[in-house]
Amino acid sequence: MTEKIITGNxxxxxxxxxxxxxxxSAYPITPQTTVMETLAEMWAGGEFGGDFVAVESEYSAxxxxxxAAYAGARAFTATSSHGLAYMHELIHWAxxxxxxxxxxxxxxxxxxxxxxxxxxxxxxxxxxxxxLQLYCSSVQEILDSIIMAxxxxxxxxxxxxxxxxxxxxxxxxxxxxxxxxxxxDLFLPSPPDRPAIDLDAPENRxxxxxxxxxxxLLSVRYQATEAVLAIYEEIYRExxxxxxxxxxxxxxxxxxxxxTVLVTAGGMAQTVKSFLSGPGxxxxxxxxxxxxxxxxxxxxxxxxxxxxxxxxxxDRNVSMGVGGIFAQEVKAALQGLPKGPQVSELNVSGGLDxxxxxxxxxxxAQRPEGEKINWAVNLL
Amino acid sequence: xxxxxxxxEIRLHGRGxxxxxxAGTAIAEAAHREGKYVQSFGxxxxxxxxxxxxxxxxxxxxxxxxxxxxxxxxxxxxxxxxLPREQVLKGLKPGGLLLLNCASEKDAWSFCNGxxxxxxxxxxxxxxxxxxxxxxxxxxxxTVMLGALVRVSGVATLDSLLAVLxxxxxxxxxxxxxxxxxxxxxxxxxxxxxxxx
Numbered sequence: 001m002t003e004k005i006i007t008g009n010x011x012x013x014x015x016x017x018x019x020x021x022x023x024x025s026a027y028p029i030t031p032q033t034t035v036m037e038t039l040a041e042m043w044a045g046g047e048f049g050g051d052f053v054a055v056e057s058e059y060s061a062x063x064x065x066x067x068a069a070y071a072g073a074r075a076f077t078a079t080s081s082h083g084l085a086y087m088h089e090l091i092h093w094a095x096x097x098x099x100x101x102x103x104x105x106x107x108x109x110x111x112x113x114x115x116x117x118x119x120x121x122x123x124x125x126x127x128x129x130x131x132l133q134l135y136c137s138s139v140q141e142i143l144d145s146i147i148m149a150x151x152x153x154x155x156x157x158x159x160x161x162x163x164x165x166x167x168x169x170x171x172x173x174x175x176x177x178x179x180x181x182x183x184x185d186l187f188l189p190s191p192p193d194r195p196a197i198d199l200d201a202p203e204n205r206x207x208x209x210x211x212x213x214x215x216x217l218l219s220v221r222y223q224a225t226e227a228v229l230a231i232y233e234e235i236y237r238e239x240x241x242x243x244x245x246x247x248x249x250x251x252x253x254x255x256x257x258x259x260t261v262l263v264t265a266g267g268m269a270q271t272v273k274s275f276l277s278g279p280g281x282x283x284x285x286x287x288x289x290x291x292x293x294x295x296x297x298x299x300x301x302x303x304x305x306x307x308x309x310x311x312x313x314x315d316r317n318v319s320m321g322v323g324g325i326f327a328q329e330v331k332a333a334l335q336g337l338p339k340g341p342q343v344s345e346l347n348v349s350g351g352l353d354x355x356x357x358x359x360x361x362x363x364x365a366q367r368p369e370g371e372k373i374n375w376a377v378n379l380l
Numbered sequence: 381x382x383x384x385x386x387x388x389e390i391r392l393h394g395r396g397x398x399x400x401x402x403a404g405t406a407i408a409e410a411a412h413r414e415g416k417y418v419q420s421f422g423x424x425x426x427x428x429x430x431x432x433x434x435x436x437x438x439x440x441x442x443x444x445x446x447x448x449x450x451x452x453x454x455x456x457x458x459x460x461x462x463l464p465r466e467q468v469l470k471g472l473k474p475g476g477l478l479l480l481n482c483a484s485e486k487d488a489w490s491f492c493n494g495x496x497x498x499x500x501x502x503x504x505x506x507x508x509x510x511x512x513x514x515x516x517x518x519x520x521x522x523t524v525m526l527g528a529l530v531r532v533s534g535v536a537t538l539d540s541l542l543a544v545l546x547x548x549x550x551x552x553x554x555x556x557x558x559x560x561x562x563x564x565x566x567x568x569x570x571x572x573x574x575x576x577x
Contacts, residue, residue, distance in 0.1 A: 005409045005418070137447075168447055172421035173405045175412055271446040355448045 003177050008169035011139045011176055012078060012104045012162070013038035015146025017048045018184040021076040021102075022191060023068035025053040025061045030116050031166040032080040032106045050074075058083035062090040062103070069099035070205065071196035074150060077101070080166060081108035081122045088126070091159075095130030097206055098221070100153035100160075102146065103131075107266065107316075108166040109350055117351020118165040120266065120317035124291075124325045126161070130221060132228055133291040135265040136164040140176045144245055147179075151188050151235055156228050158221075165267040165316075166351075179243060187242050228293050249295040250302070254284025257307045260363075261286050261341075263299075264314040265326055268354045272314070275356045283363070288326060296333035303330070304337045311343045312363070318349040323373050348376045387440035388535055389450045393468045394459030397429040399522035402548075403457075404435035406526055409544045410536035411439040419445050432463060439535045455479065455533050457525060459504075461491045472497055479532055479567070481505060481521060488570055499570040500532045502563060511559040513552065523549075523556040527563030538564050 006014065012035045016024060024043075026036045042048035055061045058079050065075035079087065084105055094101050109119035123133060132152060136142045142164050149160040164170060209217070232249055240246040253273050254261075260283040262272050269287040276283055286302055288295070303311055311334075315324025322328055327345045334340045346362045348354050354376075361379045390407070394400035401422035408420035422435040436450045452471045461482040469492065472478065476497040481504035482488040488501040508519035523545060530541045542557055549556050 005405065005412055005420075165447075167421065167423065172419060172447070173408055174419045175417070267447040270444070271448045274444045274446045277444050353449045355451050356446055357451065 001177050001179055001183075003175050005173050006139060006176050006178075007034065007171055007173050008136075008139050008142050008164050009034040009106070009171070010038050011143035012146055013042060013048075014176075014178055015143045016076050016102075017042055018179060018181060019076075019102075019147050019150045019188055020049065020074065020185075020190050021150075022050045022073040023053065023065065023075040024048075024050055024077070025055055025064035025068075025075075026078045027055055027058045027061050027083060029058070029080045029083040031108060031170040032078050032083070032104070034170070035078040035104060035106075058086045059090065062087040062094065062101075065101045065103075066090055066094055066097070066099060069094070069101050070097070072192065072194050073196075074154075074191040075099075075101050076103070078104040078106075080106040081110050081116075084122050084126065085110060088129075091126055091129045091131060094159045096217075096221070098157040098224075100150070100157055102149045102153055102160050102162065104142075104146065104162045104164070106166040106170040107163055115350065116166065118168050118267075118316065119349055119351050120163065120165075120315075120325070121319075121349065123161060123163045124317050124319075127292065127325070130158070130225065131292065132156070132158055132160045132225070134160065134162050135289055135291060136162065136169065137267050137269045137287060137289075139169065139172065139174045140245065141247060142169065143176050143178070144239065144243065144247060147184055147188055148235055148239055148247070152228070152232060154191075155231050155235070156224060158224060158228065163266070168267045177243075177245075183242065187239065225293050229290075229295060229297075232290060247289060249288075249290035250298040251287040251289060252284060252302055253287070255282060258282060258284035259307055260284070260310040260312065261303060261308055262312050262314060262359075263288065263303070263326065263330055265289070265291065266316065268314055268316060268348070271354050271356065272359065275359050278356070288330075291326075291329075294329055294333065296329075299330060299333045300337070303334055303341055306339070308341045311341045312346055313343065314346045314348065314354065316348045316351070316354075318347060323347070324349075345373045346376060347373050352376050386442060387438060387445060388455065388533065389453050390437040390439070390455040390457065390529075390533065390535070391450045391453040392435040392437070392457040392459070393463050394433050394435075394522075395429075395463075396431045396433050398433070398459050399520060400433045400459060401435045403522040403526050403529075404437045406522075406541065406544050406548060407529055407533075407536065408437050408439065409548075410530065410540040413540045413543065414536055416440065416535070417443050417445065419447070423449065432467070455529075457529055458491075459521060459525060461487055465491060477532060479525070479528055481525060485570065492570075498532075500528065500567050501570050502528050502567040504528070504563060507562045507566060508559055511555045511562070513555055513559055523560045524563035527560035527565075528567035529563075531564045531567055 313327035408418035504521040514520035
């Protein structure tokens with residue numbers, strides 16, 4: 001193990017190298033570009049042994065990974081925002097075909113207008129494609145998540161998207177422990193090296209089916225996705241034993257009897273955590289790391305406790321006509337509790353900076369009559 | 381220069397092409413070598429030479445640090461006294477510290493008129509030019525500023541900084557190391573009597 005000061009994007013590349021991905025294909029986009037630049041440097045320097053395939057668009061990048069994964073290769077792509085949106089058709093396909101592809105996504109706002117600030121609406125608008133989704137809060141967590149994602153993808157036979165805030169994490173330098181290859185090999189065994197096409201047993205996969213077969217496949221995939229909650233639990237515990245770092249599906253930090261709990265995902269959790277460790281605060285933080293499948297039971301257990309009176313969900317994303325997307329999922333998870341907490345929303349979509357001052361103001365501010373969302377712009 | 385919760389927050393202001401983000405990372409690495417927790421990042425729109433760039437550095441005793449821009453810095457570093465003054469000085473804590481690259485003491489004084497913080501000045505452009513860094517008229521000053529910054533902030537020693545620079549700078553390494561040492565040696569606190577000049 002060596003400790004290095006690296007960015008979130010470099011952490012992705014380190015994770016891909018250590019996972020011995022066999023095929024990497026991507027197209028540059030801000031703020032993801034340095035993921036591919038770092039992998040290209042590693043490839044040129046002989047550190048990364050997989051195929052590095054430059055393509056002309058994100059659609060082709062994921063298409064290449066789909067082909068590679070069909071042939072049994074461990075495949076990876078990286079993107080952000082408009083690039084992710086451009087992949088959309090194949091994002092569905094990869095999940096339907098049960099291909100264990102791993103993709104990293106640096107969360108960035110989607111136009112119009114053009115904007116490169118951090119916003120989670122890009123990946124959250126792929127919510128219903130069937131990909132498993134993780135949201136990271138530190139550079140170390142990004143590196144570890146890539147390695148865990150391959151293990152998770154190959155165990156569940158489902159693709160995994162590893163998300164992290166553009167700039168706030170993609171371009172932030174901080175210390176990260178880079179594990180030794182042999183340690184990673186024990187956690188994530190090398191993929192089998194087999195020929196792409198078996199000429200003696202040719203196959204045609206995923207041709208046309210009727211409604212009953214389609215319905216059956218969807219129900220089977222639903223069960224496989226639900227089973228991920230237990231698989232994830234096992235994988236994160238094994239990872240913690242081997243590497244000493246714990247990345248549970250939901251993370252609770254703060255006093256055990258806190259009456260107010262702030263809920264968020266991604267890098268903002270660290271701002272909240274640091275804010276709450278200051279003098280005179282009594283609130284707690286609940287960070288949602290696993291978004292699909294949604295760990296509703298884990299969240300109910302924390303937020304449904306009798307002492308929790310108030311929940312504030314901080315969303316850096318928005319679903320027009322509904323509100324923050326994590327907030328909606330949290331409210332659904334709390335549905336049916338006899339005496340659930342009051343849930344309010346703080347929205348910082350568009351990449352607004354969540355500062356300790358803004359947090360303090362948001363916690364004190366009374367919501368304007370008739371408004372269900374506290375828009376951060378009104379607190380600046 | 382440490383605030384109550386053991387965290388020092390530094391904001392660097394410069395222009396695209398001056399190596400501001402590199403400087404933020406180098407100071408963070410130097411502090412990390414001494415066992416401190418660090419975080420460093422920059423903000424910029426589309427990357428353009430000459431456009432204002434801001435970088436943020438946090439150095440602390442504990443891993444918990446906010447992950448947001450620094451709006452109330454303990455230390456501000458200005459690579460250029462022609463940067464928008466209000467933006468550069470915004471939120472600088474009373475009792476905080478400004479490190480300014482400025483050839484004239486008089487200009488430095490007018491830049492931070494009405495101050496409630498310490499001001500340290502050096503002619504980083506002159507020092508860089510003397511060490512042959514950058515091209516004629518466009519000196520590259522980031523290593524000079526780094527030398528001065530370790531001295532005034534105390535977040536890392538000069539030795540740690542020089543070790544980091546040796547590792548990270550592949551070309552003109554010798555000149556850059558000497559320039560950092562010169563920045564360390566030549567930075568001076570702006571004295572009150574300068575106002576009378």
